[in-house]
Amino acid sequence: MITMENVSKTYSNGVTALNDISIHIDRGEFVYIVGPSGAGKSSFIRLIYREAKPTKGKIIVSDRDLSKLKERHIPYLRRDIGVVFQDFKLLQKLTVYENVAFALEVIETSPRSIKRRVQEVLKLVGLEAKEKMIPSELSGGEQQRVAIARAIVNNPKVVIADEPTGNLDPDTSWEIMKVLEDINSKGTTIIMATHSKHIVNTIKRRVIAIEDGVIVRDQQRGDYGYEI
Numbered sequence: 001m002i003t004m005e006n007v008s009k010t011y012s013n014g015v016t017a018l019n020d021i022s023i024h025i026d027r028g029e030f031v032y033i034v035g036p037s038g039a040g041k042s043s044f045i046r047l048i049y050r051e052a053k054p055t056k057g058k059i060i061v062s063d064r065d066l067s068k069l070k071e072r073h074i075p076y077l078r079r080d081i082g083v084v085f086q087d088f089k090l091l092q093k094l095t096v097y098e099n100v101a102f103a104l105e106v107i108e109t110s111p112r113s114i115k116r117r118v119q120e121v122l123k124l125v126g127l128e129a130k131e132k133m134i135p136s137e138l139s140g141g142e143q144q145r146v147a148i149a150r151a152i153v154n155n156p157k158v159v160i161a162d163e164p165t166g167n168l169d170p171d172t173s174w175e176i177m178k179v180l181e182d183i184n185s186k187g188t189t190i191i192m193a194t195h196s197k198h199i200v201n202t203i204k205r206r207v208i209a210i211e212d213g214v215i216v217r218d219q220q221r222g223d224y225g226y227e228i
C-alpha cells in the first residue's frame with residue numbers, strides 16, 4: 001500500500017524533518033505515528049498525500065511512484081487517499097451534506113447516486129439527521145465526523161489522519177476512534193498521527209515512533225511509549 005525507501009525531507013530553511021526513513025505499510029493496516037512535538041510526524045503524513053515532496057528517496061502509494069507523479073496526476077492519487085485534520089477544515093458556509101458532496105469526485109455519476117452515497121457515509125458516521133446544518137451549529141466531534149465522511153466519500157484505499165482527536169474531549173475522541181476502527185474493519189488502511197497515549201495504549205495497533213526525523217520503533221500492538 002505504502003512504501004518509503006530511504007526518504008529524507010529537508011525544508012527550504014534547512015531543517016531536516018525526516019532523515020533516511022524506510023517503511024512499508026500493508027493494505028488494511030491501522031498504524032499510529034507517534035513521537036515528540038517536531039519529530040517529523042506531520043512531514044511523514046504530508047509526503048504520503050504529496051502535499052510535500054521528499055528531498056531524497058522513493059515513495060510508493062497505492063502502486064504509484066510519487067517521484068514520477070506529474071502534477072496533473074496528483075488528483076488521481078488524492079482520490080485514493082482521504083485526509084482528516086486536527087482542525088477539521090470544513091467549508092463553513094456549506095451544510096454538512098454539501099461539505100461531503102463537494103468532495104465527491106463526480107465522474108458520470110447521476111444526482112441520485114451522489115445523494116445515495118453522501119447519505120450512506122453520513123449514516124456511517126452517525127450524522128444522517130444533521131445533514132442540513134452548517135459546521136458552526138455542530139459540536140467539535142460532529143464536525144470531525146463530517147470531516148471523516150468527506151474523507152471516505154470517494155472510497156479511498158487509505159485514510160490519513162493528523163491528530164484527528166487533538167481538539168476533542170476524551171469521550172468524543174473515543175467516538176471518533178470507533179468511526180476510524182469501523183472504516184478500517186471494512187478494509188481501508190488507516191494512518192493516524194497522535195499524541196494520545198490513552199488511545200494508543202487502549203486500542204492496540206501497530207505503532208511507528210519517529211524522533212528527530214528517524215524511525216526509532218516499529219511495533220505491532222505497541223505502546224505509546226512516552227510520558228506526557
Ligand SMILES: Nc1ncnc2c1ncn2[C@@H]1O[C@H](COP(=O)(O)OP(=O)(O)OP(=O)(O)O)[C@@H](O)[C@H]1O
Pocket residue numbers: 011012013015016017035036037038039040041042043044
Ligand atoms: N513547511 C515547513 N517549513 C520549514 N520547516 C518545517 C515545515 N514544516 C515542518 N517543519 C519543521 O520540520 C520539523 C518536523 O515538523 P513536523 O510538523 O513534521 O513535526 P510533528 O512531529 O508533526 O510535530 P507536532 O507533533 O508538533 O505536530 C520541525 O522542526 C518543524 O519546525
